Amino acid sequence: MSETKDRPYHHGDLRRALIDTALAMLAAEQNWTFTLREVARRAGVSHAAPYKHFRDREMLLRELARIGFIRLGESLSGAMSPNMPSTRAQFMAAAQACIGFACQNPGLYRLMFSSDADKTIDPPLHDAAMSTFGILLGLLERGQRDQSFRPVSVSALAAASWAQVHGLAMLTISHQLLEETVEPEPVLAALDVLLDGMCYTD
Amino acid sequence: MSETKDRPYHHGDLRRALIDTALAMLAAEQNWTFTLREVARRAGVSHAAPYKHFRDREMLLRELARIGFIRLGESLSGAMSPNMPSTRAQFMAAAQACIGFACQNPGLYRLMFSSDADKTIDPPLHDAAMSTFGILLGLLERGQRDQSFRPVSVSALAAASWAQVHGLAMLTISHQLLEETVEPEPVLAALDVLLDGMCYTD
DNA sequence: CACATAAGTTTCTCCTGTAAACATAGAGGG
DNA sequence: CCCTCTATGTTTACAGGAGAAACTTATGTG
Known part of the structure; x- marks a missing residue:
């Protein structure tokens, strides 16, 4: 369940991926706007997917x-x-x-x-x-x-x-x-x- | 142009009023969300009025x-x-x-x-x-x-x-x-x- | 008095967070 | 081996905010 290149439907470990993506965004930008939708976008999932792993932003x-x-x-x-x-x-x-x-x-x-x-x-x-x-x-x-x-x-x-x-x-x-x-x-x-x-x- | 009780159309000194309203909100809430529309609402003007006095939020x-x-x-x-x-x-x-x-x-x-x-x-x-x-x-x-x-x-x-x-x-x-x-x-x-x-x- | 302009308002578009309904893959029981 | 249950996705929908554009109303000056 680790590196199937084609994200088929289930991500494998989206929770971790979201955290990593968010940390990367945080490291990159001093700007610090941080929209949840942007995190989902960069993780390659729909904007509602994060809610399966985090109650809210x-x-x-x-x-x-x-x-x-x-x-x-x-x-x-x-x-x-x-x-x-x-x-x-x-x-x-x-x-x-x-x-x-x-x-x-x-x-x-x-x-x-x-x-x-x-x-x-x-x-x-x-x-x-x-x-x-x-x-x-x-x-x-x-x-x-x-x-x-x-x-x-x-x-x-x-x-x-x-x-x-x-x-x-x-x-x-x-x-x-x-x-x-x-x-x-x-x-x-x-x-x-x-x-x-x-x-x-x- | 100071205390005409009935805000007829022009506010008189909306810029000052917006600042005061915002300061009051800031003092009241530790919460600190601060939407520009809320400031306008409390000041009793439309949500676009502040843009005549401040380029942006x-x-x-x-x-x-x-x-x-x-x-x-x-x-x-x-x-x-x-x-x-x-x-x-x-x-x-x-x-x-x-x-x-x-x-x-x-x-x-x-x-x-x-x-x-x-x-x-x-x-x-x-x-x-x-x-x-x-x-x-x-x-x-x-x-x-x-x-x-x-x-x-x-x-x-x-x-x-x-x-x-x-x-x-x-x-x-x-x-x-x-x-x-x-x-x-x-x-x-x-x-x-x-x-x-x-x-x-x- | 006409009218340019400052200062409001309405309307519009794009974005966000979040809820609800729907879809799909994978696991477990018959 | 198939059927269904559930975890984890997706789509759709809605409320609310930022800001742009177009419209409206006072106001002051020739």
């Missing part, structure tokens, strides 16, 4: 966002995997990975944090987001245990770093981070400023 | 965003007006004002930073955003002159604080800032973490 969007959070989590874990010199360096790597992820998938990243991806009505999406957030929490707790980060409440550290990194990512993909400088300098410098407030001694 | 959205930036700038200026003990305190007040503005106008705030409000094709909007951003820059430069903030490059300080405050605002209005604590504690604590990295001695 937003359900597909939330599934895409869920996949996005999983991928982001993988990026974060991957970025800080090796034995790095310091927890601070690990944080730096994870933050850059997050911003890099946003730059490479701006449409998906926007979706993940848009009101279309309502986590309060979608437990799997909520869990995926929390799981990715947990990676950050783990890093912060580790940093406090090994005396890298100051003993502020973890929720304060988490809020600060989550907001900072997310804010940098959003501003970067919106090109609102100072027009004159296109280089990543201000991003790195901004992260250093934050880390100076988080770490014991710089 | 997005032009109205950008005008709303522009007004939003102006109002945000007023909030910021107002919050740090009196003679405060320290530049750090001024920064704290401005940051809280920004987050408070976002909480009171979540729809408008989202619009201001959404891709619908494309600053690269709308000079007046761009100017308004830059003007508000300039308030932050001014505060940072003042803080460096009076030795409150460390002599890092201003663009680094600006990126850090802009991203942090914007990130906190977005996460707050999305209720993504830790589910268990509804209080503003983590926000204030997060700002303190940032300020510890920006200031010389706490």
Whole structure:
């Protein structure tokens, strides 16, 4: 049921195909209009076919966002995997990975944090987001245990770093981070400023 | 031409009325669907009337965003007006004002930073955003002159604080800032973490 | 006072989301 | 081996939005 070239009538795995098509569209366009009919069109099926797999348009969007959070989590874990010199360096790597992820998938990243991806009505999406957030929490707790980060409440550290990194990512993909400088300098410098407030001694 | 109660045919100042109606809708709903026809309906005119004042839907959205930036700038200026003990305190007040503005106008705030409000094709909007951003820059430069903030490059300080405050605002209005604590504690604590990295001695 | 024009309205086309009815392939029971 | 059930398609239909075009009504100016 995999590669019969002539889509006879039943697609085989339309659900997966729709998700892949939608992800591709999201990756291609910063534009981000995303009509369900266009997804169906590009997947080569009728415009009503998606409704056999997703209750409505937003359900597909939330599934895409869920996949996005999983991928982001993988990026974060991957970025800080090796034995790095310091927890601070690990944080730096994870933050850059997050911003890099946003730059490479701006449409998906926007979706993940848009009101279309309502986590309060979608437990799997909520869990995926929390799981990715947990990676950050783990890093912060580790940093406090090994005396890298100051003993502020973890929720304060988490809020600060989550907001900072997310804010940098959003501003970067919106090109609102100072027009004159296109280089990543201000991003790195901004992260250093934050880390100076988080770490014991710089 | 101001308050003829019976809208006879010509509205008087439909442009203003449309903006006000749209702002009211934005304030009321977190939902943020915003159809131009609905605005026209609530303003009591036909659905094509708005096109006499705005080339398309997005032009109205950008005008709303522009007004939003102006109002945000007023909030910021107002919050740090009196003679405060320290530049750090001024920064704290401005940051809280920004987050408070976002909480009171979540729809408008989202619009201001959404891709619908494309600053690269709308000079007046761009100017308004830059003007508000300039308030932050001014505060940072003042803080460096009076030795409150460390002599890092201003663009680094600006990126850090802009991203942090914007990130906190977005996460707050999305209720993504830790589910268990509804209080503003983590926000204030997060700002303190940032300020510890920006200031010389706490 | 005639009339050009600004500012409304109606009408139209194309698009979207979504529901309902219909069609078909593949699986399972007699 | 055939009949039917069901999952997964398709077609058709409808409500609603964006925007263009053509029409209408005030309004201000020669």
